[in-house]
Amino acid sequence: MKVTLLQRGGLAAGINLQRPPQVVDAATLDGTAAAELKALADAAMVTPASATATGKARDEMSYVITIEDQGRETILSQSDTTMSAEFGKLLGWLKRHLKSH
Amino acid sequence: MRASYCRCINCITPPHVLKKLLDNSDTRVRDAALRTLLATSRLRGERSVRSLFASAAAASSHGRRTISDCSNSTFLAAATLARSEDGPASGDESVNRAFEGLGDTRAFYSEVFDRDSLDGQGMRLNAYVHYGSEYNNAFWDGSEMVFGDGDGVLFTDFTKSIDVIAHELTHGVTEFTAGLQYHNQSGALNESMSDVFGSLVKQWVGKQTAAQADWLIGTDIFTPAIGADALRSLKEPGKAYNNPTLGRDPQPDHMSKYVNLPDNDVGDNGGVHINSGIPNKAFYLAAIGIGGFAWEAPGHIWYAALSASTASTEFQEFADTTYLKAGQLYGTHSTEQQAVLSAWKEVGIRISGVRTLAGTATRMRQAAMTNGNGHDEDSSDVARQIEQLSRQLAVLTKEVAGLKSKSKAH
Numbered sequence: 001m002k003v004t005l006l007q008r009g010g011l012a013a014g015i016n017l018q019r020p021p022q023v024v025d026a027a028t029l030d031g032t033a034a035a036e037l038k039a040l041a042d043a044a045m046v047t048p049a050s051a052t053a054t055g056k057a058r059d060e061m062s063y064v065i066t067i068e069d070q071g072r073e074t075i076l077s078q079s080d081t082t083m084s085a086e087f088g089k090l091l092g093w094l095k096r097h098l099k100s101h
Numbered sequence: 102m103r104a105s106y107c108r109c110i111n112c113i114t115p116p117h118v119l120k121k122l123l124d125n126s127d128t129r130v131r132d133a134a135l136r137t138l139l140a141t142s143r144l145r146g147e148r149s150v151r152s153l154f155a156s157a158a159a160a161s162s163h164g165r166r167t168i169s170d171c172s173n174s175t176f177l178a179a180a181t182l183a184r185s186e187d188g189p190a191s192g193d194e195s196v197n198r199a200f201e202g203l204g205d206t207r208a209f210y211s212e213v214f215d216r217d218s219l220d221g222q223g224m225r226l227n228a229y230v231h232y233g234s235e236y237n238n239a240f241w242d243g244s245e246m247v248f249g250d251g252d253g254v255l256f257t258d259f260t261k262s263i264d265v266i267a268h269e270l271t272h273g274v275t276e277f278t279a280g281l282q283y284h285n286q287s288g289a290l291n292e293s294m295s296d297v298f299g300s301l302v303k304q305w306v307g308k309q310t311a312a313q314a315d316w317l318i319g320t321d322i323f324t325p326a327i328g329a330d331a332l333r334s335l336k337e338p339g340k341a342y343n344n345p346t347l348g349r350d351p352q353p354d355h356m357s358k359y360v361n362l363p364d365n366d367v368g369d370n371g372g373v374h375i376n377s378g379i380p381n382k383a384f385y386l387a388a389i390g391i392g393g394f395a396w397e398a399p400g401h402i403w404y405a406a407l408s409a410s411t412a413s414t415e416f417q418e419f420a421d422t423t424y425l426k427a428g429q430l431y432g433t434h435s436t437e438q439q440a441v442l443s444a445w446k447e448v449g450i451r452i453s454g455v456r457t458l459a460g461t462a463t464r465m466r467q468a469a470m471t472n473g474n475g476h477d478e479d480s481s482d483v484a485r486q487i488e489q490l491s492r493q494l495a496v497l498t499k500e501v502a503g504l505k506s507k508s509k510a511h
Binding site for chain 1: 173174175176233234235237238239240241242243244247252253254255256259265268269272276283291295319332333342347348349350351352366367369370373374375
């Protein structure tokens, strides 16, 4: 499984706009981490966004998480004010992992 | 359809005809058309603001503050109370910085613009700190402010810069006044308002003149390892940062460099954080041209223009409105109005129906630097010539009124 994170918008949108997508390949993780990522991705994929965008938020960030698993590609696109709790947990895991690697 | 129809029957002259007249070779015709268009636009904005006030019947809480701690969750409803208006200081510096920043911004709008909190009706100020994990951002969710801790690599705590806190709160002020749509030019104006008033709050707290201020947004939210001055520079858009980690500041400082981006999340809604560099630079130039404290005349002109703007206002209309407001607040032909005219011209926006005289911008800067108040013989010459044009405009206005009466009679 391969998970790609694209972050856009935010107060620092000028910086985020220039940053490339970041990729986590489960094949490079140890067994525990790979299982965690798989469980978080599965939960995020089956949970819809918690809210629809009101159009009133300013400087919020938007995220596109692409999950490639066994030849299937799933694209999740949510934002700070619309994300589900499951999407938030996957996002948090990806950020912590990418920071430490 | 309905709104458009109503505007047409309420106008003396249809807007499309007035816009056409702005291209007329006769200065007097252009001036008359400009004033009519701006007056119409102003009335639309003020009607909108009045209706907002009328609907806000709740008693004022005078912007009482509540800070909540998200404990690194993204679920705001689960956040815990960390500090309230009358409660003791917290042991958490993020909480206290957010509390003080909200208070400074509230005091700024109250003392400088006599505005009671964000909505003018004493709306409560709620903020959340420690949002999410490694969260490199602060945002306004439509009714509350949210601050991240940063990832510790690029960014640190977003409560550390008072201008960032004031930037987010000003999104609330904009929403309750013009309600500028968050797309393309109106969105870039929305962002610019937050940068301008965010910077003014910082200057007001530090009692800095326009010349003393750094005009930077977010100087304190980068980690020491990152070689960046700030997120944005109103003084020098495009030069806030330039390094391999962050890339290069993409903000333009002139209309000729306007950046066209897709109007979606990935394209920053048409580059709202990018093209805000153009009106940001215009405000900086106006403030330097006028001199002194930027929250005084320049701030009042921009605030009046924001209050008179509408959701769809774009750069040209906003520039025209600042020129009109400068004239209304400080006098036609005043130093303030001329500084506004020159500032917009320098970023590639000519005030509709007004042609700047050759060298005016340069003379304005020289006058401000040498005299402090911008008055000298050259500007007096300019004022005399504009006075003459205004007299001609008055005559033309009467002629237009006469033509209208005749056309009604037919």
